[in-house]
């Protein structure tokens with residue numbers, strides 16, 4: 001018997017079009033509108049003009065939106081994105097003892113308020129996703145271990161098949177004490193870098209869990225498999241990681257490969273070779 005050939009596997013390898021072309025009665029009419037406008041630097045940018053709909057968009061459309069919202073130059077951001085980006089970059093540069101990112105680098109997170117983390121998530125959502133108040137993206141934050149597994153650094157609640165969230169809220173939870181052992185960057189220590197990486201990792205989940213249509217036939221493959229680290233999370237996380245590193249010059253690692261390895265038992269459909277290369281796992 002050939003051991004390496006898994007004959008009872010349920011894994012199948014679909015074409016790209018099988019998952020992306022399927023229409024869905026729930027979300028087909030939720031069209032995202034954008035307009036081309038000039039920002040204050042007189043650079044032409046695309047700005048979204050219709051609000052995001054709760055559980056209302058084809059999953060892969062979220063990736064298309066994030067790609068369009070994260071250009072390769074700061075000057076090509078919309079005015080509100082540039083404002084949020086400046087606030088975040090100022091936050092990074094603040095080396096005072098009371099600065100949020102300095103407090104985030106302490107051994108535990110006693111000195112960081114949960115509302116400060118919620119504000120930080122709003123700021124980052126404005127930068128990566130062009131989120132505005134009319135999108136009603138409310139994500140709650142808690143410093144608590146969500147599981148008994150000490151290796152779990154953070155979690156984000158996902159909708160059940162009826163579209164309900166545990167606690168009725170999309171909630172990001174982060175371990176108050178456990179961090180990845182990674183190097184610091186400039187005046188940010190390894191604990192700050194680890195917690196920021198975890199926060200952005202969970203924020204990508206929150207964005208997808210908030211807006212991806214759970215009725216789409218592609219939902220399981222594009223979102224749900226690999227415990228939420230399917231195609232859409234991988235694509236958006238890759239894009240955000242790239243943007244943060246090469247445009248904001250902050251080398252965050254979102255643990256994309258580890259997320260696959262740790263959740264292999266929940267892999268339902270292999271990505272195509274082209275797709276896996278696109279994820280640029282390293």
Ligand SMILES: [Zn+2]
Pocket residue numbers: 201202205228229259
């Ligand atoms: Zn995750």
Ligand SMILES: [Zn+2]
Pocket residue numbers: 024025026027028057058213214215216217
């Ligand atoms: Zn749908």
